[in-house]
Amino acid sequence: MSKTARVYELITCLVLAIYSLVMIAYARLNPVTAKVRGMKSYTFPVGVYALMLGICIILIIKNLVNEVRIKKVFSTLTLHERRQLRAEEKEQYVFEPLDRRVIITTALIIAYAAAWNLVGFSLATMAFVTVTAKVLRPATKLETCILVAIATTILIHVVFVKLFAISLPEPLLSAILS
Amino acid sequence: MGDLSLIISAAVGVLGSPMTMLVIMLGTLMGLVFGSLPGLTATMGVALLIPLTYTMDPVQAIGMMLGCYVGGIAGGAIPAILLNIPGTPDACVTTMDGYPMAQQGRGAKALGWAAFASGIGTFFSWIILIFCAPLLASVCIEFGSPEYCALALFGLSIIIAVSxxxxxxxxxxxxxxxGISFIGIDPVWGNLRFTFGNVNLLGGISLMPALIGFYSIPQILTGCLEEGVQAKGEYKIRLRDFVPSLKELWQEKFVIIRSSAIGTLIGAIPATGGNIAAYIAYDQTKKFSKDPDSFGRGNHRGVISAEAANNGVCGGALIPLLTLGIPGDSVTAMMLGGLILHGLQPGPLLFAEHPDIIIGLFTTLMAGTIFMVLLQMFGIQMFIRVLSVPTNFLNSVLVVLSLVGSYALNNNFFDVIVALVLGLLGFIMTKADFPMAPAVLGLVLGGRFESEFRRSLQISNNSFAVFVRRPIAFGLILAAAILIILSTVMHWRSQNRAAAEGEI
Known part of the structure; x- marks a missing residue:
C-alpha cells in the first residue's frame, strides 16, 4: 500500500474511531429505559459502534507498525538507491499531497452549497459552474464557461422546478421579483 | 378455450392500440430519465405520473406506471456505467464493473449488456409472475420477523464478498x-436515538443523499484531476457495438437466468428491493466464475448479473402486490395507490373479477420492457456523448446535479449537508482504499436487520432458538454462514494468487 493511502487510512480510522466513541458516549449519557421484553434501545447500536471502534484500533495499530517497518527499510537505503527507486516503489515511501485543484474544488463546492441560502440556487449555480470550469481548465474561454453555466441553470430550473415542481431556494431572486 | 381467446383478445387489444403503446413508451422514457438522474427515482416518477393517468383507461394508466417503473430501474445503469455515479440505489453494483468497462473504451458494450440484461431480467420475472404468482405469494406470506432478520443477515454477509x-x-x-442507519427514531421502542437535539435527524439519514455522498462527490473530486475528456474510446458507435450477439447472449445464459431468478425471488419478498438482489446476484456470479479476480476490473458479467437481478425485481415485486395487495417496495406502494385510484383493489379477487385488467397489466409490462431496450438502443449515441464532454464542464454540472438530487428528495437543505459531509468522508475513504459498496449495503440493511432482530427476540422472549426453529430463517442463516466462509476463502486465495504473481 502506498504511503498516501496509509496516511488516509490513518485519518479515516481516527475519524471513525472518534465518531463511534461519540455515539457510545451519547448512548451512555442518554439512557432509555422501558419495561418491555427484548433488547434495549441502545444495546444493539452500542455493540455495533464498539465493534467499529475495535476494528479502527486494530487498523491504526497495523498502520503504525507498518509505517515503522517501512521507515526502517527506507532509512537503510543510500541516497543513490533512493534516486534509483521506480515510481511504484517510491509510492511506498513518499506521501503525495492533495492536488491544488482538488482543494479548490472542495472549497468551491462548500461555498456553492452555502450560497444557496444566501443568493439562491440560480445565481449560485451560474457563478459556481463558471468559476469551477475555468479553474479546472484555465485554457477554456470565459465566454464558453458563462454560456455553459447559464444553459445548465436554465435546464435544471426547467426540469426540476417547472416539470417536477421542486422548489429550490431563491431568496434573492424572489425578493427582487416581488 | 374460452380463457385462451379472452387472453388473446385482451392482449391484442393492448398491443393493437397506438394510444396505449404511446403512453407506455412515454412512461418508459420518463422512467429512463428519472433513473439516469441521481436523486430522481422511479418512485418519484410513478408518483408524478399518477395525476396524469386520471383520465386514462385503467390498462393505459397501469402501462404508463409500469413503463416508468421498468425504465426507472434500468436507467440507473446509464450514469453508473458512464460516470461511476449510480442513478438509483439499485445501480450501485453496476458501477463496480460498468465504469471500468467505460474507462477501457467499452462503454457502449457495457450499456448494451445492461439494457439487454435488464430486459431479459424483467422478461424472466414476467414469466414467473404469470405462472408462479400464487405459489410464490404463499411462501412469502410466511415471512415473519425472524425470516426478515435472516434475510437481512444474508444480505449483509455479502459485505465480505464486496470488500x-x-x-x-x-x-x-x-x-x-x-451505524448511520441507527440515527433517528428507534424502530421498536419509538424513542429518539443519536439525534443530538437536531430536528433534521428525527427521520434519520435518507438513502439518496448518503448515496450521492459516498459515490458522487468522491468521483467528482477524483475526476477533477483528469484532463480533457472522461474516458478514451470511440464515440461514433455502431449498433452492433451495443447489441450483444446471439452467441454472446447464449454464452451468458446461466449468468442471466441465475441473476434474473435471484432478482425475481428477492423482489417477491416485500420490503427488500433491487439493491440487495443485485448484490446477491453479483456475488453469486463471482463465486461461479472461473476468474473471480477480474470482477471489479471491467468484467461484463458483473454488469449482467447486477442489471438482470435489479430488473428481475420488477416482476417479482408485482407478485405480492397483485396476489395479496401487499406492496413490496416504495414504487409498488405508489402503484398500489394508482391502481386503487382507478377502482382496482389488488388482491386475490382482482384475478377473478378483472381478468382483462390482469392480462392487460401483463401485456403492458412486456411492452414497457421492449420499449426500455429499444429506447436505450436508439438513445445510445446520445448517452455515450457524455464521455466526450470536457471534464471541467462535466464535473461542475455533476456537482450541481448531485446537490439538487440530494435536495429534491425531501426539499430539505439538510440533505445537501449530509451529502457533502459523507462525500468528504467518502473521498478520504476512497483515497485510503476503503470500498464504498459495503457502506451502502450496511445503510440499506442495517436498520432492517436491527429492527427485525429485536422484534424476533421480543416475540420469543429473548430466546435465540426462534431463528433455529423456523426453517426458512434457519436456512437463510445457514446460507449466510456458508457465504461468509466461501467469500473469506476466496478472498484468501485471491490474496495468495496476487502475492505469488507479485513475487514472479
Missing part, C-alpha cells in the same frame, strides 16, 4: 453504514 483488497476495511465500511 475488495481488505476484509477488515470492508467490514468497517459496512459498520459505518449500519
Amino acid at each position: 475488495g483488497k481488505s476484509i477488515l476495511k470492508g467490514i468497517l465500511a459496512g459498520l459505518l453504514g449500519i
